[in-house]
Amino acid sequence: MHIWICIPVFNRIEFTLQCLATLKAQIFHDFTVIVCDHGSTDGTSTEIHQQFPDVVVISAENSLWWTGAMNLCVRYVLEHATESDTLLTLNNDTELPPDYLQQLVSCSERFQDSIITSVIHDIKTGAPHEIGYRQNWFLATSRPVNFENHHVINNSDVIEITHASGRGTLFPIAVFRKIGLFDEKRLPHYAADYDFSFRAVRAGFKIYVSRHSRVLSYVEETGLYKVLSNFSINGFLDYFTGMRSPANLKSRFWLGWNNCPKKILPLYMTIDFVRITGSYFKHFVIRN
Structure with missing residues (x-):
């Protein structure tokens, strides 16, 4: 299984370089990183080329926001990927344990043709910050889940959820072939990731969050x-x-x-x- 890792970036070069360093340190090596630098003014592209020459850098204008930049990465992947490949969406203000990709792959192999997402941990404390949610449209709320009460049968480390964020979610290529891209026209920045995962579920794909797929996030940097x-x-x-x-x-x-x-x-x-x-x-x- 080859993983195509898509990361949209706009400035904040220190976050990007650290994120890429943790990817380089992964024990799973069958992956390609695609960064869309949409208008950075801090030398992001130059630094990536110098320090991580294997990373594919796509340059774009600064009007794209998250969704448009992510879609440029996805389009690149769809032109180069095989049907057995996967696509991982990731934000640049995250860091990853060395076994992160291996844990994603292990869960993906067990729950084939499904979307696998990560538990978000606060990088400052190491504590879990966000596990996942199940949407209740009638009450207009997303109810948080936990591994003690909501795990799948015979596996206490995996929970089925209704939607997933872009901070560490692994998609089969078939998802994009079937439902298209993120909605950059209506949702240029916030909620495009949730919207896409809701669409994927309606198209027949299940979403699972894996306890051992840990993303370390600078949560105070979120919007x-x-x-x-x-x-x-x-x-x-x-x-x-x-x-x-x-x-x-x-x-x-x-x-x-x-x-x-x-x-x-x-x-x-x-x-x-x-x-x-x-x-x-x-x-x-x-x-x-």
Whole structure:
């Protein structure tokens, strides 16, 4: 099994180089890394060429955001991959244990023709930060899962979930052949990964999270942490409209429109808006 690893990057060269260093240290070696540098101004492409000459670098303009940059990587893979290959989506602000790819492959071989995703750990503490979720459209919420209560039969290290993020998710090439690319028109940055995985499930693919596939993430670098860094009118508006905010109303609308059963869509949208608004104020009440 050959793994094509797709990483969109925009500046933050220190994160990218460290991520690539942990990939180079993997005990599983049958992989190719494709980086889409969409408009970096910090010398990202030059440094990658010098330090990691085997990495494929695709240069693009800075208007692509995550989804457009990821799609450029995916298109490259689809032109070069065989049907037995897999594609791993990864963010550059992550680091990987040396056995990471091997653990993904082992799980993929057991659950063939399925999507395998990772447990996100806080790189500062090492503690699990995000295991996975099961979507409840009627309640407009994603319920977190745990290995003690939700694992598959006869395997306490694997859970079936409804959707997956782009931070360490392994797809059979067949997924892209069947359903196409990420939705860069409606979801240019946030939620395109969730949307794609929902579509994959509807197309017949299952998603499993593997306990031993650990991604170490700088969780404080994610969009939500930065948006919630200060309480202000501008911060409140950025929470609902900022491209990097998970609460972006436009992105949340399209995620719901694309995936929620239409009969309950108005209910979903109403509950979702109330919930994310309450979460904003709750965050600052608890913090203070």
